[in-house]
Amino acid sequence: MKHITSPLISPSLGTSRAIDSFHFGTGNGPKVYLQASLHADEIPGMLAAWKLKQQLITLEQQGHIQGEIILVPVANPIGLNQHLMDIPLGRYELENGFNFNRGYLDTFEQVKQRIDGQLGEDLSKNRQLIRSAIKQAVNDWYVDTEFHSMQKALLSLCCDADYIIDMHCDFEAIQHTYSTHYSWDSVKPLAHYLGAQVNMLADETGGNPFDSSIDMVWKRLTDCYGEKIPKACQAITLELCGQNNVSHEKSDHDANAILNFMRSIHLITDKPPALPSHPESSIQAKLLAAVEPLKSQTSGVVVQCAELDSHIVAGQLIAEVIDPISDNVEQIRANQSGILFSFTMRKTATAGMLVAHIAGDDVIRSGYLLAP
Structure with missing residues (x-):
């Protein structure tokens, strides 16, 4: 194992932070990049990353890693100190209100300009040409704040990976994932091992989040150049249940699911991947544009009226917001059928607050599809 420290721009006198990455393997095989807690108050992935690190140390010593694995257990030291x-308060930078998982560099135009007229029939050479162009674009990115230097450090570590795995969690939630149509076929086995029964797909989400910042470059290049572009980067965001789901049992499950996925792509060779505990038929993808965010219109006490992981029918009561002064009771009902997969942890609502999400089947949104 190699431990590399990537210093960030110091925001003020006497302070400094860094990204710590742990590197396993030889590079002779697929490359997987994993990070945890980009939203720094989302801790389940951090514990799963630590469990992974312990197992990867042993697997490397035994010669069972046939490729490269980069692990970043703490992807956001800035937010972790807020x-x-x-x-x-780890979701937004307090200095400017930026969401730590938005606004990543879009390298597409720079990469397209660098490779235009240089692509041949050898897909392997094309892959290397494009990866070099992406890496150069990231290296050329001028940053002058700690926030953007952290983004640059993370992109520098993952921009030539075959697989990017970004570990998050929700407030209170069941296991679910986000990915792109471009990546889904390749990362679906990971959702299978995790037992994620709700998986949302979108190629264009708005906001330039971390998970699609690289794979969408490859997708857009494929749209431009067709068969000359190999499939070379697949990405997925894992929502490892809710913020309070931090336990040895849960993190062991998540770490083992990721290890089994890496066995399935022949990156880890100690044994065949275990059979997932969930049937293939239960791992289904839904459109992110079909996810319904439910918000409160008033303030008051939040009362949950439907269970997570339950199948909701249109019109069903999901929550009530009760004003103990005026006696007003706002009923929040689903507008479509689907699966209730996340719910707020807060028990008092403010007007306009996000309360729950339902994954449905019909497209009901367009444009910017991400949570704030």
């Missing part, structure tokens, strides 16, 4: 009155 607290207000004992409350961690």
